[in-house]
Amino acid sequence: MSLVGVSLIILIVVQGLHLYEEVKQDFRRKLPVGEMPKEVFVAANIIVFAFAIVTLCMAQAEMAAGFVMAWIFGIGMVLNGCVHIGMMIYKRAYFPGGVTAPLVLLAAVNLVYRLWVG
16 A cells, blocks of 8 residues: 555544544534534535545555545645634634544644645
């Protein structure tokens, strides 16, 4: 397995832990813009994880689109980690997903680095 593949797996696992924290801490009800409907939250997370698994499969098959998708997933998760951390700094308090957000950020930066260096 390539280092990009390993990095994708690590990020998928960390994102799973992040989702677990969000669910346990009722993230969807504590958004600054108001409550997110449960159906939207579930659908969005199914899409993210499906995208991640397809990305992993395509990257492992060394398909060019898989690497483009890996860039999208990596950058998206860098933003996810940064937003959670930023919310905690702004609120000066815990925000759901905040404990695992640094792990998401590190795993996503690792993926982007592996993509960058080839």
